[in-house]
Amino acid sequence: MRILSAFALASLVDAAASPKGTIVSIKSGTDEIDLRRLPQLLRDAGHTPDQKIASFLHDAPIKTLKYVHSQVVKTSALTVDSDILCKFITMASNKLSLQSHCAPDARSVVPAGLDSNLGVNDPEASLQKHLEWMNMREVWEVSSPYVTRKAKVAVLDSGINWNDPDFAPLKGELKLKSGGYLDGGWNLITDSADLTYVDTHGTDVSKVLAAKGNNSYGMVGVAPNVILAPIQVTDHNGEGS
Numbered sequence: 059m060r061i062l063s064a065f066a067l068a069s070l071v072d073a074a075a076s077p078k079g080t081i082v083s084i085k086s087g088t089d090e091i092d093l094r095r096l097p098q099l100l101r102d103a104g105h106t107p108d109q110k111i112a113s114f115l116h117d118a119p120i121k122t123l124k125y126v127h128s129q130v131v132k133t134s135a136l137t138v139d140s141d142i143l144c145k146f147i148t149m150a151s152n153k154l155s156l157q158s159h160c161a162p163d164a165r166s167v168v169p170a171g172l173d174s175n176l177g178v179n180d181p182e183a184s185l186q187k188h189l190e191w192m193n194m195r196e197v198w199e200v201s202s203p204y205v206t207r208k209a210k211v212a213v214l215d216s217g218i219n220w221n222d223p224d225f226a227p228l229k230g231e232l233k234l235k236s237g238g239y240l241d242g243g244w245n246l247i248t249d250s251a252d253l254t255y256v257d258t259h260g261t262d263v264s265k266v267l268a269a270k271g272n273n274s275y276g277m278v279g280v281a282p283n284v285i286l287a288p289i290q291v292t293d294h295n296g297e298g299s
Contacts, residue, residue, distance in 0.1 A: 080140040081200065082147060083128040084158045093120060093129050096150045105153055111146045114138045123196060128159075180269075182277040194280065198271075202283065210285045211268060215260030217245060217253025217290040222261075224269035224276045230285035243288035247298070256294035264288060 084091040091099075097112035119132040133140045144160035151158040176183050176195045183189075210232065220229050220242055231239040245253050255261055264279075268286050271278035292298045 079130050079132045080143050080160060080162055081128055081130055082143075082158070082160045084147065084151065084156055085127075086154075086156050090127055091156060092122075093131065093147070096147065096154075099154055100150055103154060107150070108146060111138055111143065114143075123193075123200065128200065176278065178271045178278045179274050180271055180276055180278045181274070183271075186277060189278070189280070192280075198282075208283070208285045209281070210287055211281065212287040212289050213260060213264050213267065214289045214291050215263050216257040216292045216294075216296065217243070217255045218261050218264050218286075218288045219255050220253070222276075223273055224265055224279075225286060227270045227273070228268055228284065228286040230287075232285075232287055240287075243286075243290065245290040247290060247293050253288060253290050254294055257292060257296045259292075259296060260288060260290065 082093050084093060084096070094115050097107040097115060100107040114137055115131075118137070121130045122128075123130065131143065133143055140160075140162040147158050147160045150156070172179050175190050176186070177199070189195075208230070210230070218225055220226055229242045231241060233239055241251055243253055244251060264286060265277055267279050268281050268284050269277050269279035271282035
């Protein structure tokens with residue numbers, strides 16, 4: 059999963075924790091710039107960087123989140139706080155013609171009932187070790203507040219049951235090029251909107267992809283906030299025409 063556009067900052071909605079650090083993204087065109095290079099880049103351009111911040115960046119723990127093209131810096135009132143660091147980054151970016159985003163990272167405390175590794179309350183989440191290996195909690199926390207529109211994802215397989223709580227919130231109207239709207243998905247076997255799910259392969263694939271998270275039911279998908287568009291291409295025997 060690759061996030062290409064809008065830089066995502068801060069944490070989940072309703073986060074209750076105080077900031078742990080600061081999330082930063084700096085680019086020159088399409089090239090990513092390591093935050094630690096900013097003081098030297100300023101010197102090379104004939105500017106004098108703030109010595110306190112330069113020393114801080116030299117020693118501060120900085121974690122790179124390569125899949126979301128950003129870095130997390132451990133900031134605090136005892137060293138350099140988030141506000142001061144962000145003002146420095148904005149100033150440096152203006153002087154160096156860079157594109158940057160900077161904001162506090164206020165990740166939520168894990169309430170009772172949530173999986174401590176993924177931060178969701180879906181009962182089967184503890185079994186989804188692949189999401190832990192993919193660092194999906196980090197990806198969701200950094201990106202979810204800044205999703206500007208719903209992505210539509212088509213799954214060409216057997217049908218799904220829209221009454222399933224993991225799928226119901228993902229149903230939407232899909233605009234057709236010919237005009238009008240498609241309600242949810244389409245069955246190419248029967249040429250109708252009636253989906254069948256005796257063969258569960260489409261259900262399994264769709265759940266891994268997009269099962270709604272934090273609904274106290276089932277599992278969580280890699281992309282739990284998309285609009286799902288199941289296109290049924292196989293019958294109850296798993297065979298297509």
